Each structure stands twice: as structure tokens, then as C-alpha cells.
Amino acid sequence: MTYCLGIRVRDGLMCLADGRLTSGMQSHSAGKVSMHHFGDNDICIMTSGLRSIRDKTLAYFDDLCEEVENKNDLKLRHAINIYTQALRQVGVEDREALQRSNLHFDLHTLISGQLNGDDEPMMYLVYPEGNWIEINERTPYMTIGATSYGKPFLDRALRYDTTMDTVIKIAYLSFDSTRISTVDVGYPIDMLTYTKEHNWRHAVYEYDDLAPLYNWWNEHLSDLIAYLPDKNIFKSLVED
Structure with a gap:
């Protein structure tokens, strides 16, 4: 299983991918995010699915990109079309x-x-059939892999005008919720941000790196539950 999250907000792009790879009873780490140079710029690709299909598709994609002339005049959707060509060939x-x-x-x-x-940073979801959709203001995020567990944080807290600092925290919490709920998602995680200044930043985190955040969230979440004002709504369930 995989957890990959892509967020597009006014400030730029946020990408997160877990690094746990399972095969039968075995589990090990493997990156699910890769960077690909296209003209003067870099493209971030995250995948969920069979590893063999992924590796072959990316190899074909890189080969096809080398054949393209005048890459610097294209938009990201043109690179998407090249990727879907590689995917369909596989x-x-x-x-x-x-x-x-x-x-x-x-x-x-x-x-x-x-x-x-492109006038601004872009993000797309590509399906196995090769069709794609754009992540935009109305749908500022998309997940692939184990998509259910982290969704409440994203739906409740994320908006298109959310600042990048907060976006990073929301992304982490959505991953942490997914990690707790399924053994097939785990550390290390790749986290990347992209600003409108055409600058990718990439960091890899192990569990120990983010343990203080995990401990703080667990402690304060328990406190919030204890202090949730029920206004005696549940009184009949706990008192005679």
C-alpha cells in the first residue's frame, strides 16, 4: 500500500509520499517520488501501484522526453500527455x-x-487508463493509495488560500493518521514544496525526526476530547 498526497494552493505545491514498500510478508523502504528534468524545470512524479509498471513507465517517459524539441515552450499538460503515452505503451x-x-x-x-x-504551478492526477484530471482551486488536493484515513484532516482544514506553513502541518497529520490506521504505510517520508519562484525543496524524514510532533498531537488531541463540551447531551448514557 502507498500514501501519496498532492496539494495545490495559492502559495504553491506540496507533495508527500511514504516510503514503505511491502511484498508478501516482507517490508522495506523504497522511494515513491522521483524528479525528472524537463527543459529548464523539474517535474515531481509520485506513484501508487505495481512497482514494475512504475519503473518501466518512468523509463519510457524519460526516453520520450529526450526526443522532444523546444521543451521550454511547453506547459506541464504537454508533459502529462507524454507520460500517458508511455503509460499506455506499457x-x-x-x-x-x-x-x-x-x-x-x-x-x-x-x-x-x-x-x-505555465502561468502558475500545476498538478495533475493520471489514472491507469491514461486519462487525467487537474487539481485546482475547487479540489486543492488529491491522494493515491490508502486514501481514506487522512481525508478528514484535509477536508476540514485545507483551503486554496491556506498558507504553506499550515499546508505542511496538515499534510503531516494526514499521513500520520494513515500510518496509524494501516501497517502498509510508514516511514521514511518524502516531503516536497514548490513555490512560484520555481524552487523545489525536498526533505526526507524518519520517525525519530517527527516524533515530537506525533507526541504533541497525541497529547493535545486527548485533552481536546476530554474537554469537548457536550452540554449534557450524553448525560443519560453515563448517569443513572
């Missing part, structure tokens, strides 16, 4: 063999960045 080559092994052709992708043709 589907043609591998889908039937995977089905014979009772495996689904499953690769969801979040692609983020800003190319010279």
Missing part, C-alpha cells in the same frame, strides 16, 4: 501478462511542477 506490452497472473494493471500518478509555458 499497458499494451504488459497488461495481458499481468492479468494471466491475476494482477491488475494499476498505476495512479500525481505529477506536479511548473514549466515555462
